[in-house]
Amino acid sequence: MKFREIVDSPCGIRYLFDGLELQSGYARKVLLDREMMTDAAQIDAAYARLRKYFDLVLADRRRVEDMRFRLQGLRDISGTLASLADGATLDEIEFFEIKHMAMLAESLDMGEDMDAVIAILDPDGLKIGTFYLYDSYSVELRRLRDAVEQDPDDSQLQEDLANEEDRLKKAISDKLRPYAASLRKTLRDMAELDISLAMAVQMQVEGLTIPSSGAETVITGMFHPGVRAALKAKGRDFQRVDFSFRRGVPATVIGANMGGKTVALKTLCMIQYLWQFGFGLPVDSAVMTPFDDIRFCIGDEQDEKTGLSSFAAEMQRIDQAIAVVETGIRVLLLVDEPARTTNPVEGTALVAALLERFSGKPELALVMTTHYTVEHAGVCWRVRGLVPGTKGRTMDYRLVQTTSHEVPHEALNIARELGIDARWIDLADTIMKQQYE
Amino acid sequence: MPFVGEILKHRSVSIVGLAKNAGKTECLNYIIKRLPLDYFSVAVTSIGIDGETTDQVTGTAKPEITVREGMFFATSEKHFRQKRPLSELYDVGDEDTALGRIVTAKALQEGKVLLSGPSSAVALKRWMRSLKDFGIDLILVDGALSRLSTASPAVSEAMVLSTGAAYSANIRELVGKTAFVVELIRLPLYVGAEPSVRVSSFSSLDAATLKGRRVVEVEGALTDRLLQLAKNALDEDGLELVVGDFTKVFCSQELYRAFVRRGGRISVRMKSELLAVCVNPKAPNGIVLDSDLLCRELSEKIGLPVYDIVKNDYEI
Numbered sequence: 090m091k092f093r094e095i096v097d098s099p100c101g102i103r104y105l106f107d108g109l110e111l112q113s114g115y116a117r118k119v120l121l122d123r124e125m126m127t128d129a130a131q132i133d134a135a136y137a138r139l140r141k142y143f144d145l146v147l148a149d150r151r152r153v154e155d156m157r158f159r160l161q162g163l164r165d166i167s168g169t170l171a172s173l174a175d176g177a178t179l180d181e182i183e184f185f186e187i188k189h190m191a192m193l194a195e196s197l198d199m200g201e202d203m204d205a206v207i208a209i210l211d212p213d214g215l216k217i218g219t220f221y222l223y224d225s226y227s228v229e230l231r232r233l234r235d236a237v238e239q240d241p242d243d244s245q246l247q248e249d250l251a252n253e254e255d256r257l258k259k260a261i262s263d264k265l266r267p268y269a270a271s272l273r274k275t276l277r278d279m280a281e282l283d284i285s286l287a288m289a290v291q292m293q294v295e296g297l298t299i300p301s302s303g304a305e306t307v308i309t310g311m312f313h314p315g316v317r318a319a320l321k322a323k324g325r326d327f328q329r330v331d332f333s334f335r336r337g338v339p340a341t342v343i344g345a346n347m348g349g350k351t352v353a354l355k356t357l358c359m360i361q362y363l364w365q366f367g368f369g370l371p372v373d374s375a376v377m378t379p380f381d382d383i384r385f386c387i388g389d390e391q392d393e394k395t396g397l398s399s400f401a402a403e404m405q406r407i408d409q410a411i412a413v414v415e416t417g418i419r420v421l422l423l424v425d426e427p428a429r430t431t432n433p434v435e436g437t438a439l440v441a442a443l444l445e446r447f448s449g450k451p452e453l454a455l456v457m458t459t460h461y462t463v464e465h466a467g468v469c470w471r472v473r474g475l476v477p478g479t480k481g482r483t484m485d486y487r488l489v490q491t492t493s494h495e496v497p498h499e500a501l502n503i504a505r506e507l508g509i510d511a512r513w514i515d516l517a518d519t520i521m522k523q524q525y526e
Numbered sequence: 527m528p529f530v531g532e533i534l535k536h537r538s539v540s541i542v543g544l545a546k547n548a549g550k551t552e553c554l555n556y557i558i559k560r561l562p563l564d565y566f567s568v569a570v571t572s573i574g575i576d577g578e579t580t581d582q583v584t585g586t587a588k589p590e591i592t593v594r595e596g597m598f599f600a601t602s603e604k605h606f607r608q609k610r611p612l613s614e615l616y617d618v619g620d621e622d623t624a625l626g627r628i629v630t631a632k633a634l635q636e637g638k639v640l641l642s643g644p645s646s647a648v649a650l651k652r653w654m655r656s657l658k659d660f661g662i663d664l665i666l667v668d669g670a671l672s673r674l675s676t677a678s679p680a681v682s683e684a685m686v687l688s689t690g691a692a693y694s695a696n697i698r699e700l701v702g703k704t705a706f707v708v709e710l711i712r713l714p715l716y717v718g719a720e721p722s723v724r725v726s727s728f729s730s731l732d733a734a735t736l737k738g739r740r741v742v743e744v745e746g747a748l749t750d751r752l753l754q755l756a757k758n759a760l761d762e763d764g765l766e767l768v769v770g771d772f773t774k775v776f777c778s779q780e781l782y783r784a785f786v787r788r789g790g791r792i793s794v795r796m797k798s799e800l801l802a803v804c805v806n807p808k809a810p811n812g813i814v815l816d817s818d819l820l821c822r823e824l825s826e827k828i829g830l831p832v833y834d835i836v837k838n839d840y841e842i
Contacts, residue, residue, distance in 0.1 A: 219615055
């Protein structure tokens with residue numbers, strides 16, 4: 090799975106992507122085309138590199154800014170380098186691109202053979218980043234140019250000059266060809282440097298951290314950067330939340346309306362993606378475990394645009410997830426309030442059955458929020474909810490493990506605090522009490 | 527040396543034609559020929575597709591731009607590959623246009639080029655900024671077919687206007703239409719307190735919004751519709767419309783005159799300097815106007831020298 094495919098995931102990862110100050114369009118393209126890592130050792134190695142750049146950001150910001158300034162000159166010349174590798178004869182524009190890239194790499198102390206490449210494209214040793222077919226490439230070139238200048242209308246001379254230029258272009262291309270692979274690697278490395286520096290700077294700006302890997306996921310103090318920014322604009326803070334889960338043990342999250350269940354689920358999804366794409370994480374600390382596939386089932390506006398009812402869209406999304414789980418690969422499945430749009434009798438049955446359907450799947454980590462009371466063998470988390478003694482005005486968004494799977498009845502209290510029509514809510518209270526009696 | 531001395535006082539000058547074949551390219555070549563390049567570094571480009579060997583619209587022959595040794599120029603990859611004198615490459619841009627990326631090079635000898643520079647005013651501005659490392663003293667911009675936006679003071683400091691029989695084949699009408707554009711270019715700068723009302727031509731508006739106002743800021747274009755509303759809202763205290771610059775005024779001469787006659791005013795936030803007006807008395811359909819009469823009449827009307835640079839090959 091490429092980053093491009095999940096950048097607009099409803100978990101809100103785009104906020105951090107947009108906040109990444111990449112210096113070149115090419116680095117942006119490389120990042121969007123990056124494949125999700127699924128091997129813990131590979132991810133750990135990526136973070137070891139990121140840590141090195143993060144340390145550099147802290148220790149020597151000036152040097153980092155100098156490197157980033159240079160990286161603004163990075164261009165995507167992969168097409169030119171592919172032509173070179175394929176045996177094509179390049180022209181002046183392409184020679185210029187290669188020289189420009191090689192000099193950029195040299196100024197960043199990157200790449201092997203850059204000296205040799207520059208020597209080919211800078212025959213006079215001028216050490217400047219411009220290019221043309223220099224007179225010094227051949228005595229004949231110089232002679233013909235002088236002759237054409239003396240007699241601009243002599244078409245034979247012009248043709249001879251064009252032929253000599255073509256001969257030289259081929260000769261220069263042949264000389265550069267052995268370095269094609271090295272140039273391609275250096276180009277790619279510079280894009281990776283741009284990405285790593287941007288990620289390291291973002292870690293400092295957003296207060297992100299580097300996690301470790303382990304057999305199960307244990308997160309302390311997670312936050313959603315996009316939601317935090319929106320709250321900050323309103324003068325409010327984001328309350329950090331702890332959470333943990335592991336494969337083979339389903340987890341449900343219950344709690345009051347407006348208790349942050351959906352935000353918690355979005356944050357979990359985002360953190361998992363961020364980790365497997367090598368970003369700093371919005372957590373105090375975390376132990377993470379990799380998955381081959383990450384599925385986030387949440388209703389979104391797209392459903393309405395495609396004309397599907399929210400129930401149909403949701404059922405199809407979960408159906409696809411079931412098919413993926415059945416393949417036996419490691420799946421993180423995050424489901425936000427399944428069957429919430431249908432009646433509570435069938436809804437509860439659907440949720441209970443879904444948990445049953447997913448039981449005995451050792452490679453599946455399931456986290457599901459719900460408003461229905463459903464008993465299951467996994468772990469149940471509850472939003473702490475309204476803080477007693479604050480007249481219901483303060484919500485404690487933290488999640489705690491609970492043995493009771495009974496969903497809390499706080500909807501009416503919250504509705505009262507929202508100032509909803511009192512007669513309506515009182516009536517609901519009465520009806521509810523009658524039902525329970 | 528008409529007006530070239532004036533050009534050297536500015537860092538960026540656009541050459542804008544009021545119509546295709548209004549003589550803009552001759553005007554640009556005339557300027558380039560007379561620039562003192564030994565102590566002055568100059569870059570030239572055009573906005574969008576221009577500098578074609580034949581005019582894409584009418585099929586008439588169109589001169590190419592001649593760059594001189596030491597001059598910088600920017601054109602698309604396609605046109606750079608097609609034709610140029612020996613040139614040293616300085617930059618290959620990042621943005622792709624229909625004709626490839628924009629290439630910036632320095633001519634190492636005199637020769638003809640096909641200019642097809644950045645395709646929008648924003649991209650043009652970005653290119654102009656990218657030149658800062660090359661020590662350029664003056665940037666000349668060849669504005670494309672009726673794209674006055676190139677002449678916006680937000681892009682270039684000063685402008686040279688070229689007009690001619692291609693714009694109108696009747697001298698009186700040509701003078702009148704050109705003089706109107708000149709009048710807009712010379713709209714006064716707004717002086718006064720920040721206007722309390724901002725309107726846009728494309729929002730729903732009614733005369734009541736404007737009624738009784740003295741100064742109204744116009745966001746974006748000033749269209750006939752908005753000007754008509756403003757005219758209807760005019761009372762004895764007058765009304766001043768403040769627009770960004772003259773390129774944002776898109777209204778008919780008749781309505782503009784009626785608005786001003788009734789005591790209305792239009793002023794601008796940014797002003798560009800008009801350095802000269804050049805005329806081309808020949809139209810692509812064969813019509814040739816009396817050059818001397820045209821220059822004289824237009825000059826009298828706008829109070830600025832008017833040149834037919836093709837007929838009178840002015841001495842340096």
